[in-house]
Amino acid sequence: MSASFPFALAALVLAVPLVAAYLHRRRRVEKRVPSLLLLRVIAGTSRPTRRAWSRPRHLVSLVLVLLALVGLVLALVDLHDDHLWTRGLSKKQVLAEIVDDIAVPRRREG
Amino acid sequence: MHVDRAALSRFVALRLRAPGAATALQAGDRRSAFRGRGLEFADYRPYDPGDDLRLVDWNVYFRLGTALVRQFHEERSLSVKLCLDVSASMDFGSPRKADHGAQLVATLAMIALAHRDPVVLACVGGRQRGLRARAVNLDGMPELLHLLERAEPDGVGDTHTQLVAHLGQGRADRLVFVSDLLQPDSERDALLRLCAASCPRPIVMHVLGPDELDPDLEDVERVVDAETGEQLVIRDGREAKAAYREHLVQWLAGVEARCRALGIQYMRAETTGTTADLVHGPLFRGQVVEHMAGGA
Numbered sequence: 491m492s493a494s495f496p497f498a499l500a501a502l503v504l505a506v507p508l509v510a511a512y513l514h515r516r517r518r519v520e521k522r523v524p525s526l527l528l529l530r531v532i533a534g535t536s537r538p539t540r541r542a543w544s545r546p547r548h549l550v551s552l553v554l555v556l557l558a559l560v561g562l563v564l565a566l567v568d569l570h571d572d573h574l575w576t577r578g579l580s581k582k583q584v585l586a587e588i589v590d591d592i593a594v595p596r597r598r599e600g
Numbered sequence: 601m602h603v604d605r606a607a608l609s610r611f612v613a614l615r616l617r618a619p620g621a622a623t624a625l626q627a628g629d630r631r632s633a634f635r636g637r638g639l640e641f642a643d644y645r646p647y648d649p650g651d652d653l654r655l656v657d658w659n660v661y662f663r664l665g666t667a668l669v670r671q672f673h674e675e676r677s678l679s680v681k682l683c684l685d686v687s688a689s690m691d692f693g694s695p696r697k698a699d700h701g702a703q704l705v706a707t708l709a710m711i712a713l714a715h716r717d718p719v720v721l722a723c724v725g726g727r728q729r730g731l732r733a734r735a736v737n738l739d740g741m742p743e744l745l746h747l748l749e750r751a752e753p754d755g756v757g758d759t760h761t762q763l764v765a766h767l768g769q770g771r772a773d774r775l776v777f778v779s780d781l782l783q784p785d786s787e788r789d790a791l792l793r794l795c796a797a798s799c800p801r802p803i804v805m806h807v808l809g810p811d812e813l814d815p816d817l818e819d820v821e822r823v824v825d826a827e828t829g830e831q832l833v834i835r836d837g838r839e840a841k842a843a844y845r846e847h848l849v850q851w852l853a854g855v856e857a858r859c860r861a862l863g864i865q866y867m868r869a870e871t872t873g874t875t876a877d878l879v880h881g882p883l884f885r886g887q888v889v890e891h892m893a894g895g896a
């Protein structure tokens with residue numbers, strides 16, 4: 491395999507801020523309410539301590555975005571198959587075009 | 601609190617409907633349980649020295665030889681008491697529950713005073729004391745509005761004690777208590793029982809804001825009670841929201857059932873609706889207000 495623009499692979503670095511954006515959670519805040527009377531039913535027993543990276547939000551969406559990024563980078567890199575070179579043939583040999591026109595009837599001149 | 605004064609004049613064509621005989625000391629146009637001077641004959645009673653001789657029925661005297669005095673149904677005004685909850689829990693929502701309640705109370709006061717029904721207004725449940733005003737006709741309306749506009753929901757006071765002090769002063773033919781009813785169960789029940797004991801058919805107007813009906817708890821880690829300062833860590837998620845909604849429905853149904861059991865007319869006054877909708881809707885259907893053409 492060979493790449494026409496190998497430097498485009500650097501665009502994969504964009505995955506880092508993407509993943510970070512998905513892992514980021516707004517800081518959970520404290521809220522003043524008129525009364526706790528109605529909210530006791532949804533009261534937790536302890537402070538939630540789950541770490542953000544243990545379960546990123548919208549996991550499917552993150553995977554799809556990462557796949558799209560990888561696809562874009564691969565398109566930019568322009569990978570192509572180079573198995574002919576691996577068999578010891580030079581590029582000129584491969585690209586040489588031999589035209590045999592003996593059998594082609596020629597128009598008589600004059 | 602804010603009161604839209606311009607909107608009040610739209611309701612002068614209505615008047616409060618009397619749930620029974622009027623008891624105010626002020627003369628009016630409503631039938632009362634008192635006997636005395638009036639237009640509608642009520643009964644006879646034996647003559648007592650000092651009675652007005654013009655009230656003696658001479659036909660009966662000449663026929664039976666007994667002096668009887670004619671008695672008439674006295675016509676009195678309706679005595680109206682309005683109580684507005686100004687505890688800290690009313691300081692929420694958009695529009696604020698306190699402003700919505702103040703507008704509602706001002707509207708009812710305007711309807712009553714336009715027909716010379718005396719009104720006593722008290723703001724209870726807050727830190728400020730002495731938030732009380734009285735008016736016997738429209739001349740006293742500015743004083744009531746001034747009281748509403750200078751009162752602000754803050755802190756938490758002893759609502760029950762303040763309500764006892766307010767209701768203990770004179771009788772009431774109509775009692776309207778405007779509150780969000782976010783007191784502890786025992787305190788709320790005591791308030792409702794007090795209302796029921798103070799008036800034949802009291803009205804409780806339950807002010808509900810979006811904060812109660814559909815609270816936004818996303819990314820909220822803990823909630824703090826505005827009145828008590830108590831804190832709770834809350835669960836997030838769909839199950840929690842579903843549990844809250846279910847609990848809210850049960851709570852509302854419980855409050856309404858308790859009011860009915862105590863003979864209280866219960867009405868919801870959601871802040872998302874307008875006062876006009878409330879007056880022309882539930883208050884009209886509930887026979888709390890009527891058009892001027894209606895009977896007393």
